[in-house]
Amino acid sequence: MVRAIIESMIVRGIGLSIAFLGQVYLARSLGPELRGIYSAIMALVAIGAQVLSFGLQNTNTYVVAKYPSAFNKLFSLNIVFLSGLIFIGVGISYPLWKYLSLPVENVSFPTAFYTFLLIIATIAFWLMGQLLLGLSQFRDFNFYELTSKVLTVLAVIVLGVYGLLDLNAALWSSLFGVIVGCFLFAYSIFKRKTVKFKFDFDGAFIFDQIGYSGRVYLSMIASLLLLKMDILIIERMLGGYSAGIYSVASSLCDLLLVFPSLIVAVLFPKIRDSKTTNEAFKKTTTALKHFLLPLLVGLVVFFFIAEDLVKLIYGKDYAEAATPMRILTWAVLFMSINNYFTVYLSCVGSPWSYVVTGFGVSLLNLILNFLVVKKWGVSGVALVSLVTYFLAMMINSFNSYRISLGKKAF
Known part of the structure; x- marks a missing residue:
């Protein structure tokens, strides 16, 4: 366990350094105006993903670690949850943008739609990642999370070199890194011979476990509101x-x-x-x-x-x-x-x-x-x-x- 913590600390430090360098390049390329809008959108993504996840990512880690045999039930719930979120969200995304607007000024519908996709992808990334942690695959989690950040930064730099980096391109770079990370997490989960997926939705079982994640969910929302709302208000x-x-x-x-x-x-x-x-x-x-x-x-x-x-x-x-x-x-x-x-x-x-x-x-x-x-x-x-x-x-x-x-x- 101590070794896993140390490895996680080292990889987390490398990941934060790479992400920071990417943000510096992005800020210099976009300038203060677009950098501000981008930062406000990413704050909205963080808050939106946390609220709409309903704490399911915390339930993933807890349930899989405590009841390994319940993996199929939990993964099935994840599929149903994400499918419903995508189906409902895509249908109401345009009316929401048209009549309510984002809490960010002067964004086009494509930008708003990419923001929504990034919220969904972020939720999926958290769900898959926490399932992997529940299976005690710390090394795979650290490596694939780092890979996701590296790919995002590389996408930003490549687009910048070719003169294609704007607000939407920056969002697409983030979306690209997160989606690839989701697939890598899923690959790591199912490459293990002990995991054989069979659809088995059992909402009652999951509901019995969800109390654990309630306090964590609420505390995370409170923390994000304290840390992220200021940039939205300023923008x-x-x-x-x-x-x-x-x-x-x-x-x-x-x-x-x-x-x-x-x-x-x-x-x-x-x-x-x-x-x-x-x-x-x-x-x-x-x-x-x-x-x-x-x-x-x-x-x-x-x-x-x-x-x-x-x-x-x-x-x-x-x-x-x-x-x-x-x-x-x-x-x-x-x-x-x-x-x-x-x-x-x-x-x-x-x-x-x-x-x-x-x-x-x-x-x-x-x-x-x-x-x-x-x-x-x-x-x-x-x-x-x-x-x-x-x-x-x-x-x-x-x-x-x-x-x-x-x-x-x-």
Whole structure:
């Protein structure tokens, strides 16, 4: 298991690096305006896929790992679910675009339709990938996920070299990588001799297991709303250029979250194996103390080199991203600390507390963004993120402390 975690961390780091380089190339090729629209669409894809998946990907991993003999029932459910989603979605895609529009301004119907296809493909990618993880095929999952990202970046670069890279081409590149990833996951599942598929739909069995994924599903939605809604609000209210500037600041700060996320992934099984909630809390806070100093050093460096870093990586067109980046740098600190306590709360069996906190903070974030975006622009949105991340950190750390003392979460 330790080896699998280390391999996953290495591959995840390589994948994130490749994806980041692809995003830099895309940003330089499209310019701030189209980069902003593209970022808003991808935020919509992430939120839409999570909402429309109904947490089935989490059920996949749990059920297959716990009941290997139920694979056919679960895979049949996946087929029925995806088929229904495609059939209904294709039929209503044009009316939705015509009369309701996307939460992104000034997009053509082809762009809206590609966005919908990417949402469906992303759901399929998650479903197949989580089935593979449920079968404990960690190495195949890591390799094929990395292959999907590499193919997406290669498609973007090839289109750019031939002068064909625009908004729709960028979406098609993402769609290409995701679809190939789906087929690779499916190939890995069925190449195993122990897996022989036979259609066996049993909704009642799956319904009995779906309670497990409910809390994970809701917590993921809350997290995505907190992390992704700001770019949609900026694009809708300030336009693509401002969204492009903010997306660059956000992307660079996301790099700072990679290291804390990897540490949390390693920490999870150690906290989970604790005998008492107090022991788990001590492990969490001890790890946090060792982690804070290097993180603070990195944040200080990022803060002072923000403008030079933006110009070096993205070019002078994105120089304005330095100001929101400096603000978001400290939001990263609060988000990183918060991640430790959400892991603790999950390990000690109190996930509902941070689900409620997540939705409450997301709602506050949404309201404050609407109040400040017109007056203070992207810097105001970054400041709202700073405040709401700090609030989430304080609530979750307070609840963690209470639970470590044997009390109920607030």
